[in-house]
Amino acid sequence: MTLTMFGSLLGGIGLFILGMRLMTDGFKYAAGRSLRGILARSTRTPLRGILSGALITALVQASAMVTVATIGFVNAGLMSLRQALTLIYGTNIGTTMTGWLVAAVGFDFNIQAFALPAIGAGMFLRVLRGESRAGRLGEALAGFGLFFSGLDVLKDAFGALGQSLQFTAISGNGLLAMAAFVGAGFLLTVLLQSSSAALAIILTSAAGGVVGVTDAAAMVIGANVGTTITALLVVLGATASAKRVAAAHIAFNLITGVVAFAVLPLILNFLEFVQALLGLSAGPATELALFHTVFNILGVLLLWPLTGHLARFLETRFRRGEEDLARPKYLDRTLVATPVLALQALIRELQRLGDLSRAMAKEAISSERVDPRNLEQERATTDRLVDAIGEFSSRMQQSNLPPILAEVLPNALRVSRYHSEMAELALMVGQSHGRAEELGPADVMEPVHAFKSRVVRLLSELDRQRVDFDEESADKKMKELQDAYQDLKSRLLRIGAEGRLPVRRLVEELDTLSNIRRLAEQADKAARYLKTLRDYLDQEHQNDATSPSPSETSPHQDS
Structure with a gap:
């Protein structure tokens, strides 16, 4: 790897994360009150809660924002823990939209033709309208453009890297080899503190030929599980309600990750069979995005029947801090x-x-x-x-x-x-x-x-x-x-x-x-x-x- 390759890779990651941050902040301030109303109305049934969590997370590309809003509702007594669990399920499905965005633009598409006008229009709106809702939406639009600019840089960096670097040393079909790639995806998410950024890197590296589809799929599982560390860090010293919601998020990701790892070859073979049956020729990025979506939906199907039991179990936990009158019951730094x-x-x-x-x-x-x-x-x-x-x-x-x-x-x-x-x-x-x-x-x-x-x-x-x-x-x-x-x-x-x-x-x-x-x-x-x-x-x-x-x-x- 040359210094130029390394600089391009680092710059692409930086642009991608900056774009995600601008998108999150813009949507957060522009739609904070609307988000509150939507979530309050959308958890009357478990299915509506799952669909709402998935849709909102896919739109704003900020699962942490939806999770924090969910914690706020549980803290305020406006939502039961059981309702919050359905939103957590949906949020995990919504995070798969990042993979679809990476796959959707393709790698023959001129990304900058779309990204640069989005950045210009967004920042013009932000400067013109300031702190208003329209200004914040402009900030989100600019972030969207930076998101794709970073993706374009990553595409070129991994394309060049794939010609000179292969992970043949640890690649293989053995259990230890797959576990190593799961660990790599986990570590990548922990270091970047963003599963979306980790997923973009994994998909673009697979498209560039740096890693194979099976190895990249194992890394996707690791990236999914890596978000649990972020949840743990966020709720240190938080309220009992926040800890329960975070525990539900961790439980979902761990259970889903274990199941996905156990049946990884079966899922990939099934996806290949479906593609052959329909006569589709999906690239590595599309196949991985589909894999990410399938195993998160599988996790929801596994845990949905157990939601009531999980809610009752969590409500008996973290009681000591809640029973201390001198400890805040509703204040949570995540909010x-x-x-x-x-x-x-x-x-x-x-x-x-x-x-x-x-x-x-x-x-x-x-x-x-x-x-x-x-x-x-x-x-x-x-x-x-x-x-x-x-x-x-x-x-x-x-x-x-x-x-x-x-x-x-x-x-x-x-x-x-x-x-x-x-x-x-x-x-x-x-x-x-x-x-x-x-x-x-x-x-x-x-x-x-x-x-x-x-x-x-x-x-x-x-x-x-x-x-x-x-x-x-x-x-x-x-x-x-x-x-x-x-x-x-x-x-x-x-x-x-x-x-x-x-x-x-x-x-x-x-x-x-x-x-x-x-x-x-x-x-x-x-x-x-x-x-x-x-x-x-x-x-x-x-x-x-x-x-x-x-x-x-x-x-x-x-x-």
Whole structure:
């Protein structure tokens, strides 16, 4: 191999991977919200889930994008694990489209005649329309052109390489020889971190005569199994739901790979028989693309009847992290690459944090003799969740966010801060109850208990209004609460002036009531800002001049 050959090979791989990345990013931002809707509607039956996963993956050429979206839906409770499994099956079938693209262009076709105009038109659209949906589609089109440009370079590199290099040293029909080629395909995918790039290299090398069809088929099996390493790396430290989806992906690829390896000669002989029967003369690339598709479909047929058993088995796994209240349940770093799904997961975690802080507040307010140690543990739990939410939000900010999400994301930090302050105030209220003496006469106790009950009812209403927060009703209730607090404060001051309540005890009770009032205010602010996040999530995912800014839709400023 000459230095020129090596440079051409390296450059072709680089162009191919860059094209895949641009295609993935372009489709991800242009169709993120649409993808969410399509997947949500397309998993009502197992067959629809498989077909949808295959079709979407084939169109966007990004199985990782569909897998991440699937994890997001399972995390958000919008999709069951069983439904997710059908999408995973379909995604593996959809990845075979790369092979068909390589085979479809042929090797007498002038690829650059198509690729260069696609790159030019795509980048022109990207520059002209910027971050809009049309601009992102232009980016995907340019990536598509680069995809084929890289393919053209690989074709020439392997064509020259095939004349001077043959893998005769390990080629053969023995089990060890086939296993060596499976290992080569596996290693290629792990090194490139892209099964599509590995598959393109394998198919073009077979077409260039570097490896035989049987050896290349073994490498295709290895490339298919190699994607499991990517899945393992992605879910390290991820949520239990993400680990279950990744485990399903790994199980599918391993089982399919083992079966395909065991019956490799039979599948290839069957494909040759079909070609001879139909009078077809397919080249190596077409034959390998067909092989890749057939053994993935075979894997689906094998696992489809076992989907229910596999889902139930996986749901019993990875429970320890899920049962830890302080560990995020919905936040998953794999979602950061898909902003709409990341924001959805962030909202779900903020709702969960709100549930914990409101429960802690109601416990502190309602119990006259609460154990401060329990509250301290609960406070530590909320602190850890707040830290995780902050870290996740920071990761989102560092990614390439659409402007509308970049502007609204700080509201998530406001919500987490309000819930953190609620937890701190609840701890202070609980500690004050532990130190306080009885107020004394019933005419003193009754209005205090009535005020506390009013706040507990307000917190309970916020629990019920997690999704549909009514700002008008909340304004009215908060005004009534403020009026009730001022009346109670005046009443207690009069009682203290009459000498019916010790000054020290009066000051302690006023401080506690002030903390309870502030606690209600923080809960109200958190609910208002959380509503703005949900409103942005519901808006059309696009960046145009008419989109409202956070300053136009955010609630009143912090006091």
